[in-house]
Amino acid sequence: MSHETFEECTTKLKKLNDQVIVITGASSGIGLVTASMAAAKGAKVVLAARNEAALKELAEELLQAGHEAVYIRADVGMEEEVNKIAEMAIKSFGRFDTWVNNAGVTIYGNAMDVSYQDMKRLFATNFWGVVYGSRTAVQHYLERGVPGTLINIGSVFGDKGTLIQSVYASSKFAIHGWTDSLRIEMEREGAPASITLIHPGRIDTPYTEHARSYLAHQPVHKGMMYPPEAVAEAILYAASHPKRDIYVGSQAKMLQFLGANFPRLTDKLWERISPRTQYDETRKSNTPEESNLYHAGYGMHERGANLGWKRIRSMIVKAAKHPVLTRAIVAGISVWAVLKVKRNNQEIN
Known part of the structure; x- marks a missing residue:
């Protein structure tokens, strides 16, 4: 390994148009938007998800537009399939420079109702998928001795617990702890890896329609939410600019601040506000078979059927960039x- 300091290594990250970027969960929502934006900026993209048909369609669209893209069907909850993503990137482009752990699933249901089997499946994707991807990425950068970026997608619910999505929140707390700990270890060792945690607020994606639901009514986001482009903007900025954390949306930063400084007050407020903003009383909930917990959900949709004020940007992200x-x-x-x-x-x- 080079004897350069951590700061020297990570400030030498490649420009976006010189990068090969791996994106998990690329078939819909944040991953889909990030892949399209990265390709438009000149990056070569490696697309991974469980929905092979959607990946193929996306790759063909990007190739027809003159971009470079490859895809691989993979379940990130399985270590051997995460290894295959890295092998595809190296086989196709000789390396990768940024790895984005974006794939995720959620469960809407009270903590005492969700089955242990469903909990374990969610953690296989949300937590273990991030662990497998993180170690694969960092090991690649260590072997090459060339600076690279690891970007893990956390959540506002990784900073403050919530009702109805307790299992999802727990997995995101675990991701936050893993990312923070890994960053400290790699910095101490002088590893050539810039590690960023993204903290999205509520994002307008098909996330709620893909959810495994224990509710009578359809999960949705209600109230203020942000576009997936805002998260993609944060991801792509972090790919070439070392950043510790980037919050997407003022609600994400505000809830983190309130939860850390006024935990009891925040609990009481959240108990009153949160439940009615997480489902649509006019629609019957989807069935377990329609969720993406155990198999791929539908792909090629950037936005979801959510209700409320849909912002066009995040000023918090703009501020982080400047x-x-x-x-x-x-x-x-x-x-x-x-x-x-x-x-x-x-x-x-």
Whole structure:
């Protein structure tokens, strides 16, 4: 391994148009949008998911548009299939530079109702899939001795527990802990790996329609949500710019802050607000067979049938991409506010 420091290694990440990017869960939602955006920016993409038909369709679309893309059907809950994703990337392009652990599933149901079998299946995808992908990616960067990026997709519910999606939240807490611990270890060893955790708020994808549901009514996002493009923007920025964490949506950052600093108050507020924002009383819930917990869900859909205010961007992501400018603006506003207060006081006196 090179004797360069961690900072020196990770600041030498390749530009996006020179990268090979592996994306799991690429057949719909965030993964689908990220793949399309990455290819449009000149990256070569390796697409992985369980829905082979959707992957084939996406790859053909990208190839016809003049981009470079390959695909492989894989269940990330199985270590040997994650290894095959890496083998496909190396066989096709000789390497990969960024690995995005995006694949995920969810369960809507109370903690005391969800079966242990369903819990274990969710953790196989959400947690073990991230562990397998993380170790595969970091090992590849160590062997090459060339800086690379690992991006794990966490959640607002990995920072604060929630009702109805307790199993999903637990898996995301585990991902947050794994990512943070792995980052510390790799930094101590001087490994050439930039490791980023993305914290999305509610995102308008088919996530709720793919969910395994124990509810009588159809799971949905209700209220404010953000487009999958906002998460993709955060992912692709982190691919070439070392970042520890990126929050997507003010709700993600706010809930993390409130939960960390006012846990009891946040619990009480969340108990009142959260349940009615997670399902649609006018629709009957999907069946277990329609969920993607044990098999692939439908693909090639970027958005879901969610209800509420659908934002077109995340200003939190924009701020993360321009930290110096953001600090300057905040400082300017603060100075203006102080001067304004002083002027008002002088006028009153």
